Amino acid sequence: SQTIHQWPATLVQPVGSPLSLECTVEGTSNPNLYWYRQAAGRGLQLLFYSVGIGQISSEVPQNLSASRPQDRQFILSSKKLLLSDSGFYLCAWSVSQPDTQYFGPGTRLTVL
Amino acid sequence: KNEVEQSPQNLTAQEGEFITINCSYSVGISALHWLQQHPGGGIVSLFMLSSGKKKHGRLIATINIQEKHSSLHITASHPRDSAVYICAVLNNNDMRFGAGTRLTVKP
Numbered sequence: 001s002q003t004i005h006q007w008p009a010t011l012v013q014p015v016g017s018p019l020s021l022e023c024t025v026e027g028t029s030n031p032n033l034y035w036y037r038q039a040a041g042r043g044l045q046l047l048f049y050s051v052g053i054g055q056i057s058s059e060v061p062q063n064l065s066a067s068r069p070q071d072r073q074f075i076l077s078s079k080k081l082l083l084s085d086s087g088f089y090l091c092a093w094s095v096s097q098p099d100t101q102y103f104g105p106g107t108r109l110t111v112l
Numbered sequence: 113k114n115e116v117e118q119s120p121q122n123l124t125a126q127e128g129e130f131i132t133i134n135c136s137y138s139v140g141i142s143a144l145h146w147l148q149q150h151p152g153g154g155i156v157s158l159f160m161l162s163s164g165k166k167k168h169g170r171l172i173a174t175i176n177i178q179e180k181h182s183s184l185h186i187t188a189s190h191p192r193d194s195a196v197y198i199c200a201v202l203n204n205n206d207m208r209f210g211a212g213t214r215l216t217v218k219p
Contacts, residue, residue, distance in 0.1 A: 034207075038153075042211075043198070043209045043210065043211045043212060044198065044200070044209040045209070046206070046207045046208075046209075059206070088153050090153075090155060092155075099143075099160065100145070100157050100160045101145065101157055101160075101207075102157060103147075103154070103155040103156070103157065105153075105154055106153045106154060106155070108153065
């Protein structure tokens, strides 16, 4: 069966510090991968999606970047965090598009 | 106007009641998702629809492509159904989300 992992579960970082959130999927090959953010009191927002290794599409301009160094690994990064980067970050995968997306447990990021 | 509108924003029901949550969208879509977000933040995909109706246990989702409208129904609601329900529309890899409906089911 397929599983999706995210870590860390929670993170508190100072403004200006770097960020690296990792997402891995097991039990499937060549998944579509997604990063979402849910800011406090706001809805979900798609940040990045990837249909293959090294292929990243960005939905919104921002302080964040994404990379997919391996087939089942998706990394969300920032060189310098802003207060506005605080939120709940969710990774998801799907077999193809359109298809059901399966969400990871999420990372709650607080930037102070 | 948001591309995806959900109603109501908040809903309180008594255990056993029939629940309906509505979603209207203004963009072309290839599919529509209904998601359930638990208090801890975890999200579960309930349904993905491109036409007609789907049923899973006490949950039923319908979509009318012509009217650009979808509904999520919960029959015989239970306190464990308390969560935020989110409608999301998909066009290729572009997903747009509604603001969510916070459902509280009281025993």
